[in-house]
Amino acid sequence: MTLAIVNGHLIDPAAGTAAPLDLLIDGSVVAKIGTGLTGDQVIDASGCVVCPGLVDIHVHFREPGFESKETIQTGCRAAARGGVTTVVTMANTAPPIDNAGMVEFVQRRAREEGCIKVRPAACATKGMKGEELTEMAELHDVGAVAVTDDGRDIPSSWTMRRVLEYAKMAGLPVLAHCEDPTLGAEGAMNEGFNSTKLGIPGIPKAVEEIAIERNIRIAELTGAHLHIQHVTTAEGVNIIRRAKAKGINVTCETCPHYWTLTDDAVLEFDTNAKMNPPLREAEDVAAIIEGLKDGTIDCIATDHAPHTATEKNVEFGFAPFGIVGLETLLGLTITDLVAPGHLSIERAIALMTCEPSRICDLGVGVLREGGPADVCVFDPNAEWTVDPERFASRSRNTPFTGRRLRGLVKHTVCDGRLVYSA
Amino acid sequence: MREAPSTVWTRKDLIGIEDLARDELELILDTAPQFVEISRRESGIKKVPLLQGRLVVNWFHEPSTRTRTSFELAAKRLSADTLAITSSSSSEVKGESLHDTLANIEAMHTDIIVIRHSCAGAPHILARRHRSHIVNAGDGRHEHPTQALLDAFTMRRHVRKLRNDPDAGLDGLRVSIIGDVANSRVARSNIWCLNKLGAEVTLCGPTTLMPVAVDRMGVRVTSRLQEALEGADVIYALRIQLERQQRGLFPSIREYIRLFRIDNDSLRHAPAHALIMHPGPINRDLELATEVADGPRSVILEQVSNGVAIRMAVMHLLANSPRAQAAASAPQTQARQGLGS
Numbered sequence: 194m195t196l197a198i199v200n201g202h203l204i205d206p207a208a209g210t211a212a213p214l215d216l217l218i219d220g221s222v223v224a225k226i227g228t229g230l231t232g233d234q235v236i237d238a239s240g241c242v243v244c245p246g247l248v249d250i251h252v253h254f255r256e257p258g259f260e261s262k263e264t265i266q267t268g269c270r271a272a273a274r275g276g277v278t279t280v281v282t283m284a285n286t287a288p289p290i291d292n293a294g295m296v297e298f299v300q301r302r303a304r305e306e307g308c309i310k311v312r313p314a315a316c317a318t319k320g321m322k323g324e325e326l327t328e329m330a331e332l333h334d335v336g337a338v339a340v341t342d343d344g345r346d347i348p349s350s351w352t353m354r355r356v357l358e359y360a361k362m363a364g365l366p367v368l369a370h371c372e373d374p375t376l377g378a379e380g381a382m383n384e385g386f387n388s389t390k391l392g393i394p395g396i397p398k399a400v401e402e403i404a405i406e407r408n409i410r411i412a413e414l415t416g417a418h419l420h421i422q423h424v425t426t427a428e429g430v431n432i433i434r435r436a437k438a439k440g441i442n443v444t445c446e447t448c449p450h451y452w453t454l455t456d457d458a459v460l461e462f463d464t465n466a467k468m469n470p471p472l473r474e475a476e477d478v479a480a481i482i483e484g485l486k487d488g489t490i491d492c493i494a495t496d497h498a499p500h501t502a503t504e505k506n507v508e509f510g511f512a513p514f515g516i517v518g519l520e521t522l523l524g525l526t527i528t529d530l531v532a533p534g535h536l537s538i539e540r541a542i543a544l545m546t547c548e549p550s551r552i553c554d555l556g557v558g559v560l561r562e563g564g565p566a567d568v569c570v571f572d573p574n575a576e577w578t579v580d581p582e583r584f585a586s587r588s589r590n591t592p593f594t595g596r597r598l599r600g601l602v603k604h605t606v607c608d609g610r611l612v613y614s615a
Numbered sequence: 616m617r618e619a620p621s622t623v624w625t626r627k628d629l630i631g632i633e634d635l636a637r638d639e640l641e642l643i644l645d646t647a648p649q650f651v652e653i654s655r656r657e658s659g660i661k662k663v664p665l666l667q668g669r670l671v672v673n674w675f676h677e678p679s680t681r682t683r684t685s686f687e688l689a690a691k692r693l694s695a696d697t698l699a700i701t702s703s704s705s706s707e708v709k710g711e712s713l714h715d716t717l718a719n720i721e722a723m724h725t726d727i728i729v730i731r732h733s734c735a736g737a738p739h740i741l742a743r744r745h746r747s748h749i750v751n752a753g754d755g756r757h758e759h760p761t762q763a764l765l766d767a768f769t770m771r772r773h774v775r776k777l778r779n780d781p782d783a784g785l786d787g788l789r790v791s792i793i794g795d796v797a798n799s800r801v802a803r804s805n806i807w808c809l810n811k812l813g814a815e816v817t818l819c820g821p822t823t824l825m826p827v828a829v830d831r832m833g834v835r836v837t838s839r840l841q842e843a844l845e846g847a848d849v850i851y852a853l854r855i856q857l858e859r860q861q862r863g864l865f866p867s868i869r870e871y872i873r874l875f876r877i878d879n880d881s882l883r884h885a886p887a888h889a890l891i892m893h894p895g896p897i898n899r900d901l902e903l904a905t906e907v908a909d910g911p912r913s914v915i916l917e918q919v920s921n922g923v924a925i926r927m928a929v930m931h932l933l934a935n936s937p938r939a940q941a942a943a944s945a946p947q948t949q950a951r952q953g954l955g956s
Contacts, residue, residue, distance in 0.1 A: 384827055386831045388826075390832070391757055392735040392757035394756075395827065397827075462735070462740055507713060508713060508740070509735060509736045510733070510735065510736075510755065
C-alpha cells in the first residue's frame with residue numbers, strides 16, 4: 194500500500210529542500226521524493242506546503258490523573274489536527290512520571306490509543322519535589338527523552354546543579370521551567386500597569402529572568418544541556434542571547450501566545466488569558482519576535498495545557514494556569530510570524546520540525562528516503578476561524594476563539610498512516 | 616431635586632468607575648440629593664416606593680458590616696424586598712461555581728444583585744452572563760465604585776458649601792490618598808472617579824504598598840507625607856491591615872505611624888480647610904489619630920450617611936431607567952456593550 198502526496202511545494206529545512214516535489218510513502222517510510230510520482234492512494238496537495246510532521250516538545254496530555262482535561266488519545270488527536278506528529282509530554286501528571294514504570298505506561302497508552310508519536314519527558318526530581326534526583330539513566334533507557342519538573346522550578350540551586358550534572362551523564366536535556374519561587378508568589382498575571390488597574394496580584398518579569406540567569410549559570414558550571422521553556426520577556430531573551438554568545442550549552446523555546454498576545458488580553462478577566470508564565474507587554478512581544486528572527490530562540494512549542502471549562506469558568510484568581518495550543522500552532526505561526534514577514538516559511542517550519550527534534554534528540558523532523566513518513570500538508574493561504582467546538586482536544590481553553598487565522602492543516606501523516614484530514 | 620440630569624442611564628450594571636464617563640458619574644451624583652432628603656425626613660417615614668416589589672440580593676463573599684448594611688438600608692428605603700446571602704469565597708469550600716450560585720439565585724426572580732467578592736473581576740464575569748442588574752460592592756483589589764461615588768458626593772457637598780457655589784464641581788480639587796494603595800480597591804475607584812471629575816490626585820504611602828506604574832493612572836506619587844499634605848483640600852486615609860506588617864510589607868506599626876499617620880502633628884502641613892476622610896473601618900491611632908478622626912475636619916460619618924443615598928441613587932437608576940431595563944431583559948452575550956465595566 195503506497196500513498197503519494199503530489200503537486201505540493203515540499204519544504205524540508207533539515208534537508209535544505211524547498212521545491213515542487215512529490216512524496217511517495219510505502220508503508221511507514223518515505224519511499225521516494227521526486228516528480229511525477231503516484232501511488233495506490235493519492236493526495237493532491239496543489240497550493241499546499243508539504244513538510245515534515247510538526248514537532249512540539251512541550252505538551253501536557255494529563256494522563257494519568259487528569260483525564261477529564263485530556264488523555265493521551267485525545268491529545269494525540271489534537272496534535273494530528275494541528276499537523277503535529279511528535280510530541281514530548283510533560284511529567285506533571287498524578288502520579289508524576291518519575292520512574293521507569295510510569296514512562297512505560299505513557300508509551301503503552303500511546304501505542305494503544307495514540308495516533309502520533311508520544312515521547313515522554315520524565316521528572317528531574319522524585320515526585321517533582323525538587324529534592325532527590327530521579328533514576329535518569331534508567332528513564333533514558335526506557336524511552337524518556339528529557340527530564341523536567343515543568344510546572345515549577347527546582348528551588349534549590351544545589352539540587353539544580355546535581356540535576357544538570359546527572360542529566361548530562363544520562364544523556365538527557367533538562368527542560369527548565371524558570372520561575373523564582375517567592376518573588377511572584379500569589380501572582381496571577383504579568384505585573385505592570387494592567388495588573389495595577391485590575392487589582393490582580395502581579396508576576397514581575399524578574400521572576401522569570403532571575404531563574405533563567407540562575408539556571409544558565411549552573412548550566413555553565415556543569416556543561417550540561419539546559420533547555421529554557423516558554424521564554425516570555427525581552428530581558429529573558431537578552432540573557433539567553435548573551436549566554437549563547439559565551440558558548441554555554443543552552444537552548445530555548447517560546448509559545449505562540451507570547452508573540453500574539455499581551456496582558457491586555459486579561460482586561461476582560463478572561464481566564465483563558467491566564468497562563469504561567471503570564472502574557473507580557475508589547476515590548477516583550479517585539480523582543481520574542483526578534484529572538485525568533487535572530488536564532489536566539491531555538492524552537493516553537495505550545496505548552497498545550499488543557500483544563501476543563503468548569504475549571505476555567507470561575508473567578509480569575511481561582512482559575513488554573515494554561516491554555517491549549519496544538520490546534521492553533523501552525524495558524525498563529527503563519528499568521529503572525531510568516532505573513533508579516535518576520536520569518537520565512539522555511540525558517541518557521543524549521544522552528545517547528547528539525548529544531549525541536551534536535552533539542553530532545555528525537556530523530557524526526559526531516560523527510561528522507563527510507564526515513565519515517567511523518568508529514569504535514571497545509572495550505573499556507575487558507576483562512577479559517579478558530580472555533581473551539583471543533584477542537585479534537587478534550588478541552589477548549591483558548592484565548593483565540595473567533596480569531597481569523599491563515600494557514601490550515603489539510604492532512605497529517607504519521608508513520609505512513611493518514612491520521613488527520615481536514 | 617435641583618439639578619436636571621444631563622444624561623440618561625443606559626447601563627445594566629455598575630461594575631466599576633473606570634469605564635464610566637463623567638456625565639454618567641454626574642448623573643449618579645445629581646440623583647443622590649433627593650435620597651439624602653428622604654433619609655432625613657422629619658415625618659420619620661424614610662421610604663419611597665421606587666423599588667416596590669423588586670428583589671435586591673446582597674451577596675457578600677467577604678465579611679462586611681458597613682457596606683452590606685448600607686446597601687440593605689438603601690434597598691429598604693426604596694421599598695425593595697431584600698435578601699442577604701453570605702458565602703465563603705474559597706472555591707474549594709463552596710463546591711458550587713459562582714455562575715451556578717447566581718443562576719440559582721436568579722431562578723427566584725431577582726432584580727438587583729449586590730456582590731462583594733475577594734477576587735478581582737467576579738462582578739464583571741457575572742454581569743456578562745446573567746440577566747440581573749449587578750452592583751459591585753467591592754471586588755478584590757480592583758474596584759469599589761459606590762464607595763468612590765459616595766466619597767465624591769461628600770467632597771462635592773463640602774466644596775459647594777465652602778465656595779458658596781451650589782453648582783461647584785471637583786475641578787481642581789486637590790485630593791491626597793494616604794496609605795496602602797496597593798491593596799485598596801477604594802483607592803483605585805477613587806482615582807478613576809476623581810480624575811474624571813477633574814480633581815488632582817496625590818498618592819502617598821510606603822513604597823512597598825504602592826502598586827507598580829500607578830502614576831500612569833494620572834496621579835502624583837510620593838512617599839513623603841508632608842508633600843502629600845501641603846496644599847491638600849481633602850486628606851483621604853486608607854485602612855492599614857495589620858496582616859500587611861506581618862507579611863513583611865512594612866517594618867512595624869510604630870514606623871508606619873512615624874511616617875504616615877494623619878494626626879495633629881502631621882496636619883500642621885495641611886491647609887486649615889482640608890477635609891479628613893476615611894472609608895472605614897478605622898484603625899484608631901494607627902492610620903488616623905483619634906483627635907483627627909473625631910475632630911472638626913472629619914467628615915467620616917457623613918460619608919456613611921451619604922453612602923445610603925448614593926446606593927439608593929444607583930439602584931434606582933439601574934432598576935428604573937428604561938434602557939438599563941432593556942439591557943437586563945435582552946439575552947446576555949459576551950460583548951461588552953451596555954455593561955458597566
